[in-house]
Amino acid sequence: MADYQTIRVEQTDGIVTLTLNKPDKLNAMGPEMVGEMLKAFDALPAMRARALIITGEGRGFSSGAELGGRTFDGGNPGDASRRSLQTSFNPLMLSLAGLDIPVVTAINGAAAGIGCTLALSGDLIVAGKSAYFLQAFINIGLVPDGGATWVLPKAAGIPAAMEAMLLGERIPAERAYELGMINRCVENAAVMDEARALATRLANGPTVAMGQIRRLVRNAQSQSLSDAMNAEAEAQRIAGNSEDFKEGVQAFLGKREAQFKGR
Structure with missing residues (x-):
């Protein structure tokens, strides 16, 4: 430290x-x-x-x-x-x-x-x-x-x-x-x-998605609806390729609590 x-x-x-x-x-x-x-x-x-x-x-x-x-x-x-x-x-x-x-x-x-x-x-x-x-x-x-x-x-x-x-x-x-x-x-x-x-x-949550959300919300304040939706699509690509997304889906299908790793 x-x-x-x-x-x-x-x-x-x-x-x-x-x-x-x-x-x-x-x-x-x-x-x-x-x-x-x-x-x-x-x-x-x-x-x-x-x-x-x-x-x-x-x-x-x-x-x-x-x-x-x-x-x-x-x-x-x-x-x-x-x-x-x-x-x-x-x-x-x-x-x-x-x-x-x-x-x-x-x-x-x-x-x-x-x-x-x-x-x-x-x-x-x-x-x-x-x-x-x-x-x-x-x-x-x-x-x-x-x-x-x-x-x-x-x-x-x-x-x-x-x-x-x-x-x-x-x-x-x-x-x-x-x-x-x-x-x-x-x-x-x-x-x-x-x-x-x-x-x-x-x-303890899916922090990859959270990081994308905080960026989307701040940038959307100065964007058009079209630009905001394009940014969401790109953020969804990033979140969708994360290990947390795979874990979230598997946990949902298995009816268990997800164990997110922030990756």
Whole structure:
């Protein structure tokens, strides 16, 4: 296991748990953390991971970007922010979206800014009742970034997303559940137990097909119906050639529980 300074990576069987580990700064995300997360994502195939949990250490998931992570170098602040996004947060979010395994996010406390976008990028999202989601960029005269304007409207719907982004107001976990933004809203102490239960179920499933599903769903948002169906046909070819498909059919015909291997 790699030696990380700002995250913690643990593996139990096929489940990898990545914990943002700067609790003294509410897990604010700076260049070092982003780099370590990218390194951890790249290591998942070698770890034979079949599901990933992302959570935060301490009393918050993530307070967002570490302010010290955006240096202006005496130039225009906006230009520096653009460079930071293009070299740091944007590659991180694209790398997460491109993973071939299902992702569960477990949200405790604040999920703000890029932390909010990261939290809502899980395939399955579990939040404690005290958790909240916040895009407060407008309060300092900025716009949401790191994919927020793509993720939040799809999670909450355009009216709720616009309210959250234009007014800079929190979306409490229970409201997020009502809006369909998250999959589970549980007692704070039960967040990780619920996340692990979901991750275990996913890891024991046909993860080749799951990887194709997560890619199809994300790409379909910007495709025509025809393009989406062509992509489904190609994904079905990949899933249909997997060992898991053969096992699934044999288990169905034999009236037994399938033993998927993620291959």
